[in-house]
Amino acid sequence: QLLRxxxxxxxxxxxxxxxxxxxxxxxxQHPVIPTRIYLSLINVTGDxxxxxxxxxxxxxxxxxxxxxxxxxxxxxxxKCLGLGGKRNYRPDMPQALMxxxxxxxxxxxxxxxxxxxxxxxxLKMQYLAKTIIHLYTGMRDQEVMRMTxxxxxQETVRPTVKDEHGVVRDQPQSVSVLTVYVFSxxxxxxxxKKEAAWLAPGEVVQAIEICQAICRGLAKLYKxxxxxxxxxxxxxxxLGYYRKNTEVIVTGFRSKRLQLNALQALTIQSEDLVELxxxxxxxxxxxDHKFVIGNPWTLNSHQFxxxxxxxxxxxxxxxxPTVRAQFKQMTIQMARYYSNGFDSLRTIFGYFDNExxxxxxxxxxxxxxxxxxxxxxxxxxxxxxxxxxxxPLFGGxxxxxxxxxxRVEAGEIHIEEVRADTERRVKSGAISYRPTLLGGCTKVGxxxxxxxxxxxxxxxxxxxxxxxxxxxxxxxxxxEELSCYAVDSGEYQIVKGDIDRLSAFKARLIDIVESEx
Numbered sequence: 001q002l003l004r005x006x007x008x009x010x011x012x013x014x015x016x017x018x019x020x021x022x023x024x025x026x027x028x029q030h031p032v033i034p035t036r037i038y039l040s041l042i043n044v045t046g047d048x049x050x051x052x053x054x055x056x057x058x059x060x061x062x063x064x065x066x067x068x069x070x071x072x073x074x075x076x077x078x079k080c081l082g083l084g085g086k087r088n089y090r091p092d093m094p095q096a097l098m099x100x101x102x103x104x105x106x107x108x109x110x111x112x113x114x115x116x117x118x119x120x121x122x123l124k125m126q127y128l129a130k131t132i133i134h135l136y137t138g139m140r141d142q143e144v145m146r147m148t149x150x151x152x153x154q155e156t157v158r159p160t161v162k163d164e165h166g167v168v169r170d171q172p173q174s175v176s177v178l179t180v181y182v183f184s185x186x187x188x189x190x191x192x193k194k195e196a197a198w199l200a201p202g203e204v205v206q207a208i209e210i211c212q213a214i215c216r217g218l219a220k221l222y223k224x225x226x227x228x229x230x231x232x233x234x235x236x237x238x239l240g241y242y243r244k245n246t247e248v249i250v251t252g253f254r255s256k257r258l259q260l261n262a263l264q265a266l267t268i269q270s271e272d273l274v275e276l277x278x279x280x281x282x283x284x285x286x287x288d289h290k291f292v293i294g295n296p297w298t299l300n301s302h303q304f305x306x307x308x309x310x311x312x313x314x315x316x317x318x319x320x321p322t323v324r325a326q327f328k329q330m331t332i333q334m335a336r337y338y339s340n341g342f343d344s345l346r347t348i349f350g351y352f353d354n355e356x357x358x359x360x361x362x363x364x365x366x367x368x369x370x371x372x373x374x375x376x377x378x379x380x381x382x383x384x385x386x387x388x389x390x391x392p393l394f395g396g397x398x399x400x401x402x403x404x405x406x407r408v409e410a411g412e413i414h415i416e417e418v419r420a421d422t423e424r425r426v427k428s429g430a431i432s433y434r435p436t437l438l439g440g441c442t443k444v445g446x447x448x449x450x451x452x453x454x455x456x457x458x459x460x461x462x463x464x465x466x467x468x469x470x471x472x473x474x475x476x477x478x479x480e481e482l483s484c485y486a487v488d489s490g491e492y493q494i495v496k497g498d499i500d501r502l503s504a505f506k507a508r509l510i511d512i513v514e515s516e517x
Contacts (some may be wrong), residue, residue, distance in 0.1 A: 012171055031285075031291075031303070032307050034272035035275060036271065037272060040266050041135065041266065044263065044266070048128055048260070048262060055100075055101070058102060060220075064099075064220040072090065072115040090371060093113060093118075097417055109261060109262055111258055114464070118236075119237065123257075124260060125256050126253075130253065131299075135203075135308065137198045145234075164424070210450075212232065215234045215235070218234045218238065232252050233251040235250060235252075237249075251497060265296070267297065268295055271294060272297075273285055288417075314364050391468055393439070395461065395464065396464055397440075397463050398439065398467075402471055430511065431463075432444045436464070437455040438464070438467065438470050440465040449461075456501045456502060459505045473504065
């Protein structure tokens with residue numbers, strides 16, 4: 001139709017799209033960060049965050065002192081400048097750090113022996129804060145860089161609950177959120193700016209507070225107001241040699257000088273490659289030059305988003321015993337706010353759309369990634385733990401998975417088919433997964449026996465996955481517990497019944513299979 005209208009009427013020439021190669025080049029999805037490296041990232045960044053948080057009260061005054069262009073210069077340079085005698089000498093950098101109580105903060109990774117190093121060190125501090133925000137929120141790079149100084153706030157998600165007599169039964173519950181500008185358009189293609197928010201765990205709050213303290217000091221040098229237009233990651237380039245011509249801009253983090261040595265020390269090991277191969281069987285990680293054993297794990301902001309969605313959603317079903325306590329708490333918060341009550345979540349973490357007349361979430365909000373990652377994480381866990389399990393599996397689902405593993409090994413079906421079918425069943429709500437004392441459970445919904453601690457009911461449940469090793473451990477533990485009770489006590493009879501049921505199951509099924517092998 002445009003060609004018929006002609007160039008004279010349109011004012012431009014219409015080109016034939018068939019003349020161009022519009023196909024996107026092939027690319028791989030960002031890999032999930034292996035568990036060992038991911039947990040190390042949490043630990044390392046947590047330790048560095050604790051180091052920087054010690055100076056939260058003095059960053060502002062320390063940075064503001066550099067309004068004096070001679071401040072923190074070494075004494076030799078000050079003598080050469082002729083500042084008018086010793087009484088006019090300013091403290092050098094080690095003395096300046098000591099006077100502000102920052103000597104223990106600006107050490108090791110953030111060592112700053114000379115004034116010329118301060119700009120780079122502050123950039124590293126901002127880079128660490130940015131990494132922590134990505135690690136714990138799943139925000140995209142441009143979303144983090146759009147944050148302003150006043151981005152942190154408290155939102156009430158549950159008001160005070162009182163009974164009919166006015167007595168407070170439940171205290172109000174609030175969460176810390178990060179406010180970020182999102183850009184949208186109306187049907188008239190006029191752009192407008194709205195705000196959206198992300199859940200901010202304790203580590204993110206501390207990282208934001210460090211950035212705010214640095215920003216306050218830099219704002220005094222730039223002589224700008226700390227309003228909603230002031231960027232949180234204010235560029236410390238004003239501390240450089242060409243400070244008079246410096247513009248108020250947002251920090252850029254592309255320089256390799258900002259890479260933290262502690263993160264570069266996280267190298268790839270053989271078990272990481274095994275885990276990567278299980279997470280994506282269609283991809284050859286062993287031949288990829290980016291994943292060579294002994295090389296540092298290459299980080300980018302989007303990896304954190306996918307890893308957080310994967311591990312965060314998994315935390316609702318599985319336990320990661322070596323995860324820091326703070327991370328466990330954070331994933332519980334995520335499961336609560338990103339998985340359940342999605343309608344109420346929109347009013348807290350979304351923005352009001354004038355066109356629709358309601359609260360909506362931005363299409364790229366992390367909550368959607370988290371929700372989508374839940375069936376994928378469950379499917380991956382089922383496949384990794386069960387199809388690749390070296391020990392035989394029993395129980396309703398366990399026997400089925402054992403047969404599937406045998407079919408995969410025999411070449412009757414492909415692992416991709418099993419993965420797709422498992423993801424589909426999890427997404428439709430047909431199966432779930434959680435660890436149990438005897439193995440695992442794929443039953444969907446409430447389980448009264450699980451809640452009451454009657455774990456032997458798993459032996460006859462269709463959704464159970466029974467592992468021989470765990471049955472043996474359960475028998476040993478129960479036998480040890482039995483010796484603590486009197487023979488005629490009720491506790492003795494209950495534990496004795498559990499041992500009998502476990503032993504009967506073991507003799508009837510497990511021992512027979514093991515003897516055949």
